[in-house]
Amino acid sequence: MSRVVNLTASVAEVERLCRTHDFRISTIEPLLSGGSRVVLLDGREADQVRVLMKKQMISGDVKRSPAHVSRQPPPSYRTR
Secondary structure, three states: OEEEEOOOOOHHHHHHHHHHOOOOEEEEEEOOOOOOEEEEEEHHHHHHHHHHHHHHHHOOOOOOOOHHHHOOOHHHHHHH
């Protein structure tokens, strides 16, 4: 069960959805190819994001930034 979800939605949209549903984000980053890559703390939460945003799912390869490691969400998203 993968915790990674690639979406055509912006980082702000994904963060808003996760706040609304109390999904816990491990890390989130904008994609160079457009959209966002989010890793959730729980695979079940990732599955729920996939259901809620099924029309915005990206299938296939995505282009990530080489500096993706430095892009971490604020501490409030990592600890709950």
